[in-house]
Amino acid sequence: MAPATQYELSPPPGDAISAIVFAPTSPTKLLVSSWDKKVYCYNIASGPGETNLTDAYEHRAPVLDVCFGADDNEAFTAGMDWGVNRINLESGEKTLLSKHEAPVRCVVYSPEHGILVSASWDCSLNIHNLKDPSSETIKISLPGKPHAVAASPSKVVVAMTGRIINIYDLDTMKEMFASGGKELKPWQQRESSLRFLTRAVACMPNDAGYATSSIEGRVAVEWFEDTAESQARKFAFKCHRQAAPDGDGDVVYAVNALAFHAVHGTFASGGGDGTVALWDAVAKRRLKQYQKFPNSVAALSFSNDGKYLAIGVCPGFETGQDDYTGAGQTAVLIRELGDNEAKGKAAK
Structure with a gap:
């Protein structure tokens, strides 16, 4: 088996990365959103050492x-301009779908x-039925400020906030749109x-559940x-911690990113300690930890075929910068996974 390869995409975003996502069909197309007010579209098929940016x-x-x-040619963005936008990735046309009353954190x-x-x-969800463009956007109030979706x-x-998960x-x-309703209660x-x-x-x-991570070096x-029986299976564990320089306890880092492998169901975590780890949720064990990067891991995404990790x-x-900037220190890396690299222990 050939060894796994890893390389940086060129050119990188101009400031800190907020999200990375691979296309639903193409395993070599991905989008990266940034604090520099841009969304970058890359094609990794051109390989290492080449210009990967397409737009x-x-x-x-x-x-x-x-x-x-x-x-693969349609995208949606959320941002500090309070807007939810649709982008035609072929033409570059950007259309405002809806507005919130504060920055939009997730889409x-x-x-x-x-x-x-x-x-x-603004503690709300906007729900858009895109299969019926004539339908109105429905706004749902939330009991807290959303941080991840x-x-x-x-x-x-x-x-x-408040440890609430809806x-x-x-x-x-879908039924709410069909019936003309405006109220939506959480399933749980x-x-x-x-x-x-x-x-x-x-x-x-596999639609069976989910993982969450916290600012205090833990994943659930x-x-x-x-x-x-099902709820008895849930578990949480410590991760993304390093021994303190003085030997007294651990330095704890935020776990900023989680991504599940579409084929094997294992998942990756990325933290403020600059590391990425692979986990087997069924076996409750770590499969692998990669080398330490020079800065925090902010976002992760597996390709739909499971061959690549962005x-x-x-x-x-955690850098303690007074005047924060990610300019010149930001990188998007692509790891081409080995055949068994992301397989769970039971699957090998």
Whole structure:
């Protein structure tokens, strides 16, 4: 088996990375959103040492999240301009879908339902039925400020301040549009298994559950099924910690990013300690930890075929910079995974 390769994309974003996402079909196309007010579109098929950037899409303010839409040529963004935008990646045309009353932190799209959900720091969700352009955007109030959102084939998970996690059912959302309703209750509301602020959420590709991470070096894994047996399976563990220089305890870092492998169901975590680790949620063990990067790992994404892992690296809050800038210190790295690299222990 050939050794795994890893290389940087060129050119990198001009400031800190907020999100990375691979295309739903092409395993070599990905989008990166940045605090420099742009979304970058890369094609990694050109390989290392080449210019991988195919286009960049300017916004009015820093972009906090990006996702693909119904195909590889449609994207949606959330940003500090309070807007939710659709981008035609072929023509470059940008269309405002809706506005919030504060910056928009997250945006996720369900291809199965044609529904786009945006979450804003105004404590609301905007729900868009994109299969019916004539339908109005529905605004839903949240009990807390959202910090992370993820979608599975049937659910949307929203993690908020106060350790609140709301889980919404996408079929119910679709029915709400069909009936003309304006009210949407969560399918479940849970208290986070983590004691500190949630930094990232990712859903299992088999639609069974999700993982969350916190600013205090921990990850929790939970299942959707609300039975005693299923809930007894949930667990949390410490990670992204380093021994203190004086030998007294650990230095604890935020776990900024989570991403599930679409084929094997294992997941990756990225932290403020500049490392990426691979985990087997079923076996409850770490599979691998990669070399330390020079800056914080801010974002992660696996390609749809599971062959590539994109890693966004930039300075984080742990640097202690008074005048923060990610300019010149930001990198997007692509790791080409070995055949068994992301397989769980039971699958080998």
